[in-house]
Amino acid sequence: MAYAINFNVMNPGRERSPVAPLADVAIGLTGVTKRYQRGKGLLTAVSEVTLSVPPGQVIGLLGPNGAGKTTTIKMICGLVLPTAGTITLNGYDVARQRAGAVRQIGAVLEGSRNVYWPLSAWQNLMYFGRLKGLRAVAIRPRAERLLTELGLWERRHESVGSFSRGMQQKVAIAAALITDPPVLLLDEPTIGLDVAAARTVKDWIARLAADEGKTVLLTTHQLGVAQELASRIAVIRDGKIIADLPTGELLSRYAEDRFEIRTRKIPNGLRPGVLPAGGRIEHGAEATRILLPGAGQADLYRVLDGLRAAGSQLISVSQARPGLEDIFLRLIRDGEEGPGAVRATAAERVA
Numbered sequence: 571m572a573y574a575i576n577f578n579v580m581n582p583g584r585e586r587s588p589v590a591p592l593a594d595v596a597i598g599l600t601g602v603t604k605r606y607q608r609g610k611g612l613l614t615a616v617s618e619v620t621l622s623v624p625p626g627q628v629i630g631l632l633g634p635n636g637a638g639k640t641t642t643i644k645m646i647c648g649l650v651l652p653t654a655g656t657i658t659l660n661g662y663d664v665a666r667q668r669a670g671a672v673r674q675i676g677a678v679l680e681g682s683r684n685v686y687w688p689l690s691a692w693q694n695l696m697y698f699g700r701l702k703g704l705r706a707v708a709i710r711p712r713a714e715r716l717l718t719e720l721g722l723w724e725r726r727h728e729s730v731g732s733f734s735r736g737m738q739q740k741v742a743i744a745a746a747l748i749t750d751p752p753v754l755l756l757d758e759p760t761i762g763l764d765v766a767a768a769r770t771v772k773d774w775i776a777r778l779a780a781d782e783g784k785t786v787l788l789t790t791h792q793l794g795v796a797q798e799l800a801s802r803i804a805v806i807r808d809g810k811i812i813a814d815l816p817t818g819e820l821l822s823r824y825a826e827d828r829f830e831i832r833t834r835k836i837p838n839g840l841r842p843g844v845l846p847a848g849g850r851i852e853h854g855a856e857a858t859r860i861l862l863p864g865a866g867q868a869d870l871y872r873v874l875d876g877l878r879a880a881g882s883q884l885i886s887v888s889q890a891r892p893g894l895e896d897i898f899l900r901l902i903r904d905g906e907e908g909p910g911a912v913r914a915t916a917a918e919r920v921a
Contacts, residue, residue: 579608587705595658596674596785597623597646602655604641604809615641617809618655623802625660625752628779628786630800630817632787634902638809639789643679643755646787648672657769659753676746677755684742687731691722691741693729699748709748710869716744716765721770753785754778760795768795797894805901807921813901828890829870831860834883844876857885863892 604616616638623629633639635718636648646657648664648671657664662671672862678684685694691711720740725733730741739762746754758776760768776799778784790796796803803820805813813820836851837857843853845860846869852859862869866890870887877884892900 579703585910588677590614592859594624595622596625596627596660597621597787598656598658599642600656601874602642602645602652602657604645604650614809616645616652619806619809619811621804621811622815623785623787624894625785626779626783627802628775628788629788629802629804630796631789631804632796632898633806633807637806638832639806640679640757642806643677643757643787643789645677646755647677665714674751675753675755676749676751678739678742678746678757678759679755680758680761685730687740689743690716690727690729691733692726694741694745695748698745700758702749712748712750713744715720716747719770719774720744723826735762737766739763740767740771752783753787753792755787756789757789759788760790760792772799788909789801793898803894807900807902818887820897821891821894824862824900827893828892829862830888830890831862831870831877831888832857832887833860833877834858836877836880836882836886838880840873840876840880846873849873858882 599619599621602612602616604617604755605612605614619638619642621629628774630641631639639743641650645652646659646664648668651665657671659671659674663675664671686697689697695713695716696706696709699713701705714723720743722737722740722744725737730738733741739759743756746756754775757774760771763771771917772795775786775788779786786799788796797817800817802816803813804811815823835853836847840851846865848864849860849862851870852861860873862873867872874884874887
């Protein structure tokens with residue numbers, strides 16, 4: 571179950587940073603580190619993470635379990651204090667101007683119950699809106715719009731406890747947005763949703779960024795969702811950022827020739843030495859796939875000649891580029907932290 575955090579964004583100017591809020595940085599992390607006491611030693615969950623996210627950008631923060639994603643988000647929310655480093659939200663320092671900072675965000679964190687199950691979806695939104703300082707007259711139209719766009723309007727008076735997990739997730743997202751925060755932190759926002767519901771949420775997130783200028787920090791293990799929604803990808807491993815680039819640039823940087831050959835069964839098998847290094851054969855019920863990552867034209871023609879000699883019937887030959895999942899697995903396996911880390915320039919981060 572997701573954990574939704576809602577903060578009042580009414581009158582954010584009442585608490586100002588000593589310097590003017592930075593309009594060009596919605597989420598700023600500088601040298602953020604978190605260590606926990608473990609036995610007689612220290613466990614470093616997050617190590618010197620630095621990110622600068624401009625307004626209106628959707629950034630995907632990706633990493634395996636235990637990489638430091640949730641700890642990082644909780645520090646941004648102010649739920650966990652960093653051991654070192656600074657975090658700002660639209661110019662407000664989370665440690666020194668917490669009240670002003672947390673008004674900037676709405677969050678849905680995976681792992682804990684968030685809304686009140688005995689209450690209806692409508693009652694939950696009214697409750698969280700009033701809790702954060704909004705008047706009922708301001709909450710009602712926004713609650714109606716949120717529930718309608720998420721397909722929950724017809725069931726708004728039913729208890730959330732009777733909803734499916736996917737519907738409960740939708741209520742959590744709506745609760746996070748009831749105060750119309752400029753920054754959204756979404757941890758696995760499509761988890762538990764069926765295909766149609768996930769499509770609704772994805773379209774909704776894209777529109778929030780494109781049309782309303784909201785900044786979205788997204789974490790997910792569904793890398794197709796990240797590739798579709800995020801214009802920028804940061805990969806964290808063992809608490810360190812090992813890649814941070816615009817999505818298209820990240821995909822291009824790891825582009826390689828990769829051919830896929832589909833054939834009928836190979837009656838006589840391929841001769842030794844025909845398949846290049848890294849190539850593999852996957853036998854299916856209706857076809858056989860031959861994958862040639864990093865292969866050149868000469869390798870491709872040699873395999874095709876070998877298939878013809880083996881009496882195999884060719885179905886198709888295609889050239890593909892690796893997707894985000896392939897690149898993510900490569901980064902997690904090899905890692906590039908330190909001076910060689912894949913980093914975005916300032917111009918690329920804004921793109």
